[in-house]
Amino acid sequence: MKTADPALQAMLRERNLRIIMPIASILAALGLWEFLVWYNDVPHYLIPAPSLIAKTLIQDWATLAQSAWFTVKLTLLSLSLAIAGGVLLGMLFALSRTVEISLFPFAVILQVTPVVAIAPLILIYVESTFWALLICAWIVAFFPILSNTAIGLRSADHNLRDMFRLYQATPWQRLRYLLIPSALPYFMAALKIAGGLALIGAVVAEFVAGTAGQNTGLASRILESSFRNEIPRMFAALFLVSVLGIIIFLTTSWLSRAVLGHWHESEIKREL
Amino acid sequence: MMEQKILPEAPVQIEMSNVDKRFGNNVTAVQGMSLQIREGEFVSFLGPSGCGKSTALKMISGLLSVSSGAISVNGHPAGQSIDGSDVGYVFQEATLMPWATVFDNVYLPLKLQGLSRKEAGPRVREALDMVGLAKFSASYPRQLSGGMKMRVSIARAMVTKPKLLLMDEPFAALDEMTRFKLNNDVLDLWKSQGLTVIFVTHSVFESVYLSSRVIVMAARPGRVVHDIPLPGGYPRTGEYRTTAEYAETCRLVSNALEGTMDNVDINH
Ligand SMILES: Nc1ncnc2c1ncn2[C@@H]1O[C@H](COP(=O)(O)OP(=O)(O)OP(=O)(O)O)[C@@H](O)[C@H]1O
Ligand SMILES: [Mg+2]
Numbered sequence: 094m095k096t097a098d099p100a101l102q103a104m105l106r107e108r109n110l111r112i113i114m115p116i117a118s119i120l121a122a123l124g125l126w127e128f129l130v131w132y133n134d135v136p137h138y139l140i141p142a143p144s145l146i147a148k149t150l151i152q153d154w155a156t157l158a159q160s161a162w163f164t165v166k167l168t169l170l171s172l173s174l175a176i177a178g179g180v181l182l183g184m185l186f187a188l189s190r191t192v193e194i195s196l197f198p199f200a201v202i203l204q205v206t207p208v209v210a211i212a213p214l215i216l217i218y219v220e221s222t223f224w225a226l227l228i229c230a231w232i233v234a235f236f237p238i239l240s241n242t243a244i245g246l247r248s249a250d251h252n253l254r255d256m257f258r259l260y261q262a263t264p265w266q267r268l269r270y271l272l273i274p275s276a277l278p279y280f281m282a283a284l285k286i287a288g289g290l291a292l293i294g295a296v297v298a299e300f301v302a303g304t305a306g307q308n309t310g311l312a313s314r315i316l317e318s319s320f321r322n323e324i325p326r327m328f329a330a331l332f333l334v335s336v337l338g339i340i341i342f343l344t345t346s347w348l349s350r351a352v353l354g355h356w357h358e359s360e361i362k363r364e365l
Numbered sequence: 366m367m368e369q370k371i372l373p374e375a376p377v378q379i380e381m382s383n384v385d386k387r388f389g390n391n392v393t394a395v396q397g398m399s400l401q402i403r404e405g406e407f408v409s410f411l412g413p414s415g416c417g418k419s420t421a422l423k424m425i426s427g428l429l430s431v432s433s434g435a436i437s438v439n440g441h442p443a444g445q446s447i448d449g450s451d452v453g454y455v456f457q458e459a460t461l462m463p464w465a466t467v468f469d470n471v472y473l474p475l476k477l478q479g480l481s482r483k484e485a486g487p488r489v490r491e492a493l494d495m496v497g498l499a500k501f502s503a504s505y506p507r508q509l510s511g512g513m514k515m516r517v518s519i520a521r522a523m524v525t526k527p528k529l530l531l532m533d534e535p536f537a538a539l540d541e542m543t544r545f546k547l548n549n550d551v552l553d554l555w556k557s558q559g560l561t562v563i564f565v566t567h568s569v570f571e572s573v574y575l576s577s578r579v580i581v582m583a584a585r586p587g588r589v590v591h592d593i594p595l596p597g598g599y600p601r602t603g604e605y606r607t608t609a610e611y612a613e614t615c616r617l618v619s620n621a622l623e624g625t626m627d628n629v630d631i632n633h
């Protein structure tokens with residue numbers, strides 16, 4: 094191609110930049126880490142080199158993958174339940190001021206009480222550990238979805254509301270064609286936050302539970318390794334938690350762009 | 366173009382009798398407003414900011430209730446027409462749904478009436494053609510200029526073929542060139558569709574250019590102080606703005622408006 098379109102070139106450059114730069118900087122950090130550990134002869138039970146962590150990851154892959162899968166299940170299930178509950182209750186709040194005023198205190202109490210503080214209680218009352226952990230993660234992820242959905246459904250432009258009234262829209266049409274689209278940007282913002290929180294909730298609750306055994310998540314692997322002084326394994330599990338968090342972040346960001354990209358300010362790329 | 370004459374015997378379409386509107390904060394937005402508007406008239410509400418023009422328009426459309434008095438539109442109490450298609454409303458801002466394409470924005474009133482996209486398609490395209498935006502039906506509002514958005518909003522108000530078109534300062538935020546163009550578009554629409562138009566404006570020139578009758582309102586409390594039938598015939602084109610008749614009518618209406626600013630009621 095001889096006549097290169099400058100706008101296209103700029104776009105390609107920008108995309109390369111956005112992919113290459115983060116990878117390059119992470120690789121550089123890992124390289125520096127590796128070098129410093131080697132150069133200073135740091136013992137692996139203090140700070141293991143990245144190469145050793147990678148080796149541990151491969152060696153212990155069977156147990157680590159199983160634990161990761163447990164944490165993924167816990168996170169996704171709690172996030173789904175938070176979305177379902179938050180959206181339903183948010184709609185109810187938007188429909189009825191009375192319901193909102195009477196139930197909002199409970200939502201706030203759930204939100205402000207640290208999950209580490211409630212987790213022991215929940216673990217006592219709920220027999221199945223999985224369900225107890227699920228409830229803890231759900232509590233953390235639920236509130237942002239609820240409050241943003243409720244605010245979003247109220248945020249429709251008042252002239253558009255008037256227009257729907259003028260054309261005698263049914264309540265269902267109003268919800269479907271006006272309130273839900275208006276609420277989507279708020280909901281998407283909440284989803285990005287709640288996705289990360291669900292993972293944090295899942296990990297923190299498992300720390301509190303301190304469960305051991307086969308069917309447990311990454312937090313248990315970290316605890317277990319710490320008891321046995323297997324620092325490289327601890328880092329390997331920690332690495333997997335971060336990867337999960339990054340995947341959740343990228344997925345929710347992508348989803349938000351896919352849903353809002355063609356119209357909402359937050360996701361539009363402006364042409365200058 | 367056909368010559369439009371508003372016959373004095375044309376049936377009354379809007380009847381306001383002694384309408385008051387008081388808001389909760391004890392503001393009397395409209396007081397003792399009585400008015401008859403006949404089918405096919407082009408009426409402007411002209412007055413200073415805060416004199417209740419928007420309030421009056423909203424009451425006629427049924428978006429606001431009256432505090433006392435009565436309004437009937439097409440023989441029904443305001444806001445209680447049998448279907449939602451009798452009245453078209455153009456807000457001061459374009460008020461488009463940012464998540465929907467131009468086509469879907471114009472399609473909305475028909476969608477709310479239960480028409481499928483396919484059934485509504487020809488009518489939507491016709492409305493877009495009318496405002497010269499057929500080529501932009503797949504664009505999103507953010508991709509349009511302010512004047513184009515306003516035209517989409519007019520197309521949306523027209524797509525149901527309403528008998529009554531209510532416009533609340535639709536062109537206040539536009540440059541003069543665009544405004545002149547849209548003025549002519551509205552006049553064309555009015556003539557070809559045989560509608561009744563109520564047009565709220567701040568501008569003496571705009572009201573004189575467009576209307577067959579100007580209602581001059583005054584503030585605190587909002588009320589009608591003059592009801593001026595305009596002499597100028599139709600069709601009106603840009604040339605009309607240069608005629609002596611236009612200048613003279615503007616002067617007359619301008620004087621009437623100035624009277625309201627001093628809180629002097631010229632009627633007495
Ligand atoms: N929802 C409301 N609540 C309380 N007061 C209101 C409300 N809407 C309008 N008013 C008051 O009623 C009066 C008339 O308002 P309105 O919007 O009808 O004026 P307007 O003639 O359209 O003015 P403008 O030309 O600036 O749009 C104003 O004094 C305003 O403060
Ligand atoms: Mg107004």
